[in-house]
Amino acid sequence: MxxxxxxxxxxxxxxxxxxxxxxxxxxxxxxxxxxxxxEEKKDLTPSKKFALITAAHNEEAVIKYHIESLKKLNYPKELYDIYIIADNCTDTTAEIARSEGVNV
Structure with missing residues (x-):
């Protein structure tokens, strides 16, 4: 057993x-x-539209360089807008921004 x-x-x-x-x-x-x-190939084509907004108060010494750097983004130009908010400036910040072709 x-x-x-x-x-x-x-x-x-x-x-x-x-x-x-x-x-x-x-x-x-x-x-x-x-x-x-x-892995599936993803479509990475930029498609989102957005706005870049910068507040500026008496920034005439640097605003031109700031706008130039924003324009150098690696993104389609027609998909973003640049806005500079001139906050009671007593210098030529707003005029410089307008001459760069951005919305003030």
Missing amino acids: EGLLFYVLTALVNAAEVIVFLVLAYYYLVSIFGWQKI
Whole structure:
């Protein structure tokens, strides 16, 4: 009787080991094929329109350089507008901004 019980328990343990092996093999194969995920090419063409707004108060010394740097954005010019808010300027900040062709 003990010999039969030993063989039955051995068979059950072996069956459990086979099941665990199959589950681990499945996860291993899934992980191998998961590394080879094909990435879709995304369309990165700029399409959003936005406004760049800068508040300026007596900035005549730097406003021209600031506007030039905003115009050098790597983005289509027709998709953004530049606005300079001349906040009670007593110098020529507004005139310089207008001469650069931005909205004041």
